[in-house]
Amino acid sequence: MDALDVARWQFGVTTVYHFLFVPLTIGLSVLVAILQTMWHRTGNERYLKLTKFYGKLFLINFAMGVVTGIVQEFQFGMNWSDYSRFVGDVFGAPLAIEALVAFFLESTFLGLWIFGWDRLPKRLHLASIWAAAIGSTLSAYFILAANSFMQNPVGYRINPDTGRAELTDFVALLTNKVALVTFPHTIASAFLVAGSLLVAVALWHLIRNRDSADTPTYRFAAKFGSWVTLIAAGAVVISGDIQGKIMTQVQPMKMAAAEGLYNTESPASFSVLTVGSLDGSREVFAIKIPYLLSYLGTGHLDGTVRGIDDLQAQYASQYGAGNYAPIIPVTYWSFRFMIAFGMAAAAIALLVLWTHRKGRTPSSKWLLRAGLVMPLLPLLASSFGWIFTEMGRQPWIVFGEMLTRNGVSRSVSLTEVLTSFTAFTLIYATLAVVEFKLLVRYAKGGVPDLTEQPENDDSHDDAERPLAFAY
Amino acid sequence: MELTTIWFLLIAVLFTGYFILEGFDFGVGMLLPVLGRDDRERRVLINTIGPVWDGNEVWLITAGGAMFAAFPEWYATMFSGLYLPLLLILLALIARGVAFEYRHKRPEPSWKRRWDAAIFFGSLVPAVLWGVAFANILRGVPLDAQHEYVGGLLDLLNPYALLGGVTTAALFLTHGAVFIALKTVGEVRERAGKLAVRVGAVTALLAVAFLAWTLGIRSSTLAVALAAAAAVALIAGLAAARARREGWAFTGTAAAIGLAVATLFAALFPNVLPSTLDAAGTLTATNAASTPYTLKIMSWIAVVFTPIVLAYQGWTYWVFRKRIGVAHIPQH
Numbered sequence: 001m002d003a004l005d006v007a008r009w010q011f012g013v014t015t016v017y018h019f020l021f022v023p024l025t026i027g028l029s030v031l032v033a034i035l036q037t038m039w040h041r042t043g044n045e046r047y048l049k050l051t052k053f054y055g056k057l058f059l060i061n062f063a064m065g066v067v068t069g070i071v072q073e074f075q076f077g078m079n080w081s082d083y084s085r086f087v088g089d090v091f092g093a094p095l096a097i098e099a100l101v102a103f104f105l106e107s108t109f110l111g112l113w114i115f116g117w118d119r120l121p122k123r124l125h126l127a128s129i130w131a132a133a134i135g136s137t138l139s140a141y142f143i144l145a146a147n148s149f150m151q152n153p154v155g156y157r158i159n160p161d162t163g164r165a166e167l168t169d170f171v172a173l174l175t176n177k178v179a180l181v182t183f184p185h186t187i188a189s190a191f192l193v194a195g196s197l198l199v200a201v202a203l204w205h206l207i208r209n210r211d212s213a214d215t216p217t218y219r220f221a222a223k224f225g226s227w228v229t230l231i232a233a234g235a236v237v238i239s240g241d242i243q244g245k246i247m248t249q250v251q252p253m254k255m256a257a258a259e260g261l262y263n264t265e266s267p268a269s270f271s272v273l274t275v276g277s278l279d280g281s282r283e284v285f286a287i288k289i290p291y292l293l294s295y296l297g298t299g300h301l302d303g304t305v306r307g308i309d310d311l312q313a314q315y316a317s318q319y320g321a322g323n324y325a326p327i328i329p330v331t332y333w334s335f336r337f338m339i340a341f342g343m344a345a346a347a348i349a350l351l352v353l354w355t356h357r358k359g360r361t362p363s364s365k366w367l368l369r370a371g372l373v374m375p376l377l378p379l380l381a382s383s384f385g386w387i388f389t390e391m392g393r394q395p396w397i398v399f400g401e402m403l404t405r406n407g408v409s410r411s412v413s414l415t416e417v418l419t420s421f422t423a424f425t426l427i428y429a430t431l432a433v434v435e436f437k438l439l440v441r442y443a444k445g446g447v448p449d450l451t452e453q454p455e456n457d458d459s460h461d462d463a464e465r466p467l468a469f470a471y
Numbered sequence: 472m473e474l475t476t477i478w479f480l481l482i483a484v485l486f487t488g489y490f491i492l493e494g495f496d497f498g499v500g501m502l503l504p505v506l507g508r509d510d511r512e513r514r515v516l517i518n519t520i521g522p523v524w525d526g527n528e529v530w531l532i533t534a535g536g537a538m539f540a541a542f543p544e545w546y547a548t549m550f551s552g553l554y555l556p557l558l559l560i561l562l563a564l565i566a567r568g569v570a571f572e573y574r575h576k577r578p579e580p581s582w583k584r585r586w587d588a589a590i591f592f593g594s595l596v597p598a599v600l601w602g603v604a605f606a607n608i609l610r611g612v613p614l615d616a617q618h619e620y621v622g623g624l625l626d627l628l629n630p631y632a633l634l635g636g637v638t639t640a641a642l643f644l645t646h647g648a649v650f651i652a653l654k655t656v657g658e659v660r661e662r663a664g665k666l667a668v669r670v671g672a673v674t675a676l677l678a679v680a681f682l683a684w685t686l687g688i689r690s691s692t693l694a695v696a697l698a699a700a701a702a703v704a705l706i707a708g709l710a711a712a713r714a715r716r717e718g719w720a721f722t723g724t725a726a727a728i729g730l731a732v733a734t735l736f737a738a739l740f741p742n743v744l745p746s747t748l749d750a751a752g753t754l755t756a757t758n759a760a761s762t763p764y765t766l767k768i769m770s771w772i773a774v775v776f777t778p779i780v781l782a783y784q785g786w787t788y789w790v791f792r793k794r795i796g797v798a799h800i801p802q803h
Contacts, residue, residue, distance in 0.1 A: 063572035066525060067565040073535050074561055077550025084550075088543020089761040096536035097772055103529045104780045108787055111522040119790055167765045409551040411620040420558045427562060431569060438576055466801040470514060471521045471575050 003414045004405055007079040010421040012390070014071050016383050017428050021065035023382055026140060026187065027194025028058040029133035031228065033126075040126050046217045049447040054198065054221075059114065060438050064431065066107070071424065073099075079417060083397055083407030090156050090167045091146050094174070098142035106135030118468035140190075141183050148179035150398050151389070152250040158401070165401065178250060181243045188235035189342070189385065191228055192378040196345050198225025199352055201443045203371035207363055214447050215361060223356050226349040229378075233346035241296065248297035248305065251399060253315070253324060254392035255297050256308045257331035266304035268293035273336065278328045319400070326394040334388040341381035348374045474766040475756045478541035479743065481773060483736035485537055487729045489530035490601070490639075491646075494728050496524045498647010500567060500594025501640070503587055506651060506662050510583060511797045517571060517590070518800070519654040522791045524571060526784055528564070540769055544618055544759035545743045552612055552620030552744075556600045556627060563600075567593025598643045599636040603627065606635025606681075609735050610688055611745035614752035618759075621748070631684055638681040641674040642705075642731070646724040649708065653717040656796035664715060671709040678705055682731065685738060689745075694738035701730035 032055050039047035073095060076084050084091075109131035116125050149156075155172030156165045167173065202221035205212065212218075248255045255261075260278040261268060270292035276284030294303040308325050315324035348370050355362035397404040499520050507513030520527075538546040550557060566589040574586035610631055613622035648667035652660050682698040708723015739745075743759050746752030760766065 059572060060576070063569050066528075067568040070528075070532060070564055071561055073532055073539075074550060074557060076539065077535075077546045078554055078557060079551075081547035081551035084539065084547040085543055088539055088546065089765050092536065092538075092540030092543055092546070092761065093765055093769055096533065096540040096769060099529060099533035099536040100772065100776050100780065103532055104526065104784065107525040107529050108780075108784050111526055112787055112790065115522040115791065166762045167768075170764075170768045409547075409554075411551050412554055416554050419555070423558065423562055427565060431565075434569075434573065438573060442576070464798050467518070467795070467799050468801075470800050471517045471571055 001414075003412060003417045004408045006414065006417045006421050007408050007412075008404065010079060010417065010424065011075060012387070013421070014068065014075065014424055014428070015390075016386060017432075018065070018068040018072055019382060019386055020379055021061050021068060022140075023190035023193035023379070024058065024061045024197065025065045026133075026136045027190035027192075027228075027232075028054060028061070028197065029129065029136050030191075031194050031198065032058055033129040033133045036126055036129055040122065045450055046220060049214070049217055049450060050221055053447040054201075056442050057197070057201070057439060060435065060442060062110070064435050068428070078420070079409055079412060080397075080407045081409040081411070083402065085164065086402055086407065087149070087165050087398060090153075090165050090173065091149060093167065093170070094142040094146040094149075098139050098146075102135045102139035102142060104135075106132050106139065109135065115467070115469055118465075137187065140186055141179070144182050144186060145174050145176060145179040148176040148182060149173060150396075151393055152176055152178040152246075153398055153401055165398070177246055178243075181239055181246055185236060185239035185243055186382075188232045188239055189378060189382045191232035192236060192342060192345055193375060193382065195225045195228030195230075195232055195349070196375040196378050198222070199229065199349060200371050200374045203352065203362070203368060204443065205446055206361060207365070207368040207371075210361060210363060217447055219356060219361060222352055226352045226356075229349035230346055230353070233342065233349070236342055244296045245299055251393065252306050253308065253311045253326070254331070254389070255293075256306060256311060257326045257328055257392050258335040258388070259293050259305070260328050260332045261293065261305060261307045262309050263307040264304060264310045265307065266294065267291045267302040268297070268305040270296065274332070278332050322395070322403075324395060326392050331388055331392045334384040334391065338381050338384040338388055341377045341384065345374055345377040345381070348377075474763055474770065475541075475760045476741075477770060478537070478760070478766055479736070479740060479756045482534060482537050482541065483733065485530055485534035486605075486736075487732040489527070489534055490643075490732050491725050491728050492527035492530055493524070494598075494643040494646045495650035495725075496520050496527055496647075497594040497598040497643040498645070499651060500590045500647075501598060501644050502647050502651065502663070502666070503590050503594075506648075506659055506666065510580075511800050512659055513583075513587065514575070514800045515655055515659055515795055515797055516651060517574070518795055519651060521571065523787060525568070526787065528568070537769075537773075541761055541766060542743060542754075542756070542759040543761060545754055548614065548618050548620060548744055548754060548759075549608065552614070552622070553604050553607065553627065555624055556604050560597045560600050560604075563593040563596035565593075594643075595640065598640040602636035602639030603632045605639075605732075605735055606632040606685075608744055609685060609739055611747040611753075613748050614744065614746035614754070616749045616751045618744075618746075618752055618754055631688070634677070634681050634684065638674075638677045641670065641677050642724070642728055645671045645674045645709075646721075646728060649712055649717065649720045649724050652712070653721045654794055656794045659796070660794075664712060664717070667712045667720065668709060671705075671712060675702070675705050675709060678702065678727070678731065682734060685735065689738045691737055691740070694734050697730050697734040697737050701727050701734055704730055 032051055035047050035054065036051040039051055109128045112120065113125065113128040113132060116128060120128065154176050155167060155169035157168050159166050199222050202218040202225060205218045206215060206222060244255065259270060260274065267290065269288040269290040271286040271288045274284050274286040291301040293305050295301055297303060297305045312324055316322065351367065352371065355367060393399055395403050397407040499516055503513055503516055507516050570586040570589035570593060574583055607627050612620060613626055615621050645667055648663045648670060651663035652667060655663065679702055682701060686695060686698055704723050705727035708720050708727060711723055712720035741756045742753055743756055744754040
């Protein structure tokens with residue numbers, strides 16, 4: 001074990017952890033904004049209850065996303081300083097723009113939304129949550145543009161004197177085809193998570209307490225969440241399909257690694273699962289769907305998908321001796337888990353809609369159990385998606401330009417990076433437990449009873465009235 | 472003016488803004504156990520910064536991103552060189568940020584006590600360590616000819632840097648007390664006002680000593696002028712606090728912090744991270760900078776968006792301008 005290994009583990013752990021909170025921040029901010037807009041339009045208190053209820057869950061999650069996000073920005077400089085030196089001219093720009101354009105918008109207007117219920121005119125208060133939601137979504141674009149440069153570097157040149165990457169075309173950087181397709185894929189997956197959370201919480205209340213006065217409210221939330229989940233799943237599939245074809249063009253090794261395809265094939269089949277070795281050395285048992293990999297990669301049933309051995313030989317002659325294949329079992333299984341978990345969430349959403357047909361209210365204990373695991377499924381799917389796309393890029397940190405092992409900080413010792421990795425793991429694990437318990441507690445608490453809200457009390461003048469919300 | 476100079480200035484402005492804004496957030500956090508005698512009073516304190524602390528912290532994220540984009544070498548060397556202080560700052564900011572949001576989520580006193588501790592230490596640690604970090608940047612750190620940090624942790628804990636840490640903590644504490652006096656009513660306001668005057672006297676001594684030492688290490692006419700202005704602003708602010716002119720007191724401490732940070736950057740220029748070893752290792756605004764193309768694009772984006780950000784963030788402070796007291800804290 002050396003500092004490089006630990007730095008890689010730290011990046012993996014902190015990034016996957018950070019991304020447990022990001023999809024809910026993006027998806028739920030928009031859904032809460034939609035609910036509040038519906039209240040604004042119809043005056044129906046049901047939507048106000050749901051706005052406040054899911055808004056609380058959103059904020060519990062949001063805090064974690066913010067604090068774990070700061071680590072991400074600092075980590076490049078701390079653990080990956082040679083990477084930062086190499087790409088700073090290109091990669092720093094989207095990060096700086098993300099902070100200036102998106103994070104200020106998100107955090108400032110969210111503060112206004114949280115504390116502004118009685119301070120802002122209704123319309124302005126509604127606009128605040130939309131501004132925050134737009135900020136979150138924008139931030140996703142800029143950070144994905146930065147990540148896409150690592151997958152498919154564009155709009156740059158290597159300065160022969162310094163050996164560093166330099167930005168030559170800013171528009172090309174922001175319109176990287178990998179970014180253009182990864183953005184909808186990521187945003188759709190965020191709605192898959194947020195929709196699933198809506199369903200899970202609503203189902204719990206529906207099935208546990210059938211005769212509640214709030215049953216129609218939860219029925220609406222369960223159906224709304226299911227539709228969001230289903231539409232998001234459709235968008236995930238469509239964008240993922242385009243992504244696969246672009247990946248086959250720009251990172252053919254990643255596509256080959258997704259299948260564990262050693263020999264170039266046309267047509268290539270897709271294996272649903274493989275038992276035995278994935279190192280290509282011996283026969284294994286596998287369930288295969290003919291033509292599917294060709295279709296995923298090229299859009300044609302008999303398209304050629306290049307194999308790992310072929311690409312390895314090409315890269316070795318292009319970039320010099322070395323191993324240019326990622327760890328195949330990781331890419332193979334993460335790719336399948338991503339798809340399976342995502343589809344499972346969509347299947348449950350379909351089931352939930354079916355149980356709500358023609359005014360029915362579900363009561364099955366099994367549906368309740370399925371509903372409770374539902375939000376975990378798309379979270380697992382997005383985690384595996386990131387593990388796939390990042391591990392599938394290895395051994396490169398910037399594809400074709402810099403190897404991961406050359407990006408690590410030379411001045412940081414093993415002890416330092418171990419200290420940092422241990423500290424983050426401990427604080428993250430503790431906070432995960434705290435956050436999860438709080439979410440469950442507030443989810444169980446249910447929608448607020450709006451009649452209990454303190455009315456404008458005439459005995460106090462305006463200056464003495466308690467705040468509508470306070471920490 | 473050269474683009475590299477403009478970006479040096481912009482980064483100075485971002486850190487200045489960050490320390491003025493999050494300075495009082497840190498002060499409020501450090502004063503939580505001192506000025507808040509019961510839960511309602513502590514909630515009053517936390518709610519003075521509740522709607523704004525997160526937006527204030529984005530100044531740091533923007534400063535970091537701007538360093539990365541405009542001076543990658545500076546960003547890379549500073550963040551990997553100041554590894555352990557930055558790690559501690561990150562851990563503190565994590566605990567503190569979550570604490571604001573979670574503290575009121577459960578009624579148990581033990582729950583609240585723990586988050587109070589997170590807010591206190593989460594404010595104290597960065598308040599000290601930012602001073603240590605910036606003092607080291609000014610003093611210079613051991614960098615080899617490839618701009619790689621070759622020192623250890625002990626190199627960062629020199630007397631000048633430690634004085635820097637104590638000074639920033641004291642400044643933020645005073646700034647926070649003045650802010651609380653400005654934003655609250657009742658007993659909390661009284662106590663905060665008195666404390667600001669008392670702590671302020673010590674702070675002024677520390678600040679003058681630190682700035683004088685700074686100018687002894689490296690200096691320029693501008694830096695001397697800024698340091699003098701910082702001292703005057705601080706003393707004027709404290710005089711205003713004594714006279715219970717809270718708005719002016721806050722203006723004074725805010726200006727003092729801003730001018731003190733500006734002093735550091737002015738003394739540093741044109742260097743961005745001097746080397747105490749090989750002079751070739753010194754990073755300057757020129758050799759650490761990105762290409763003119765990147766700087767030009769970033770300049771346009773900054774020109775367009777900075778005024779917008781300032782406008783809406785300023786408006787937020789206007790929306791939440793009212794003082795609060797224990798009567799405003801809801802029961803649940």
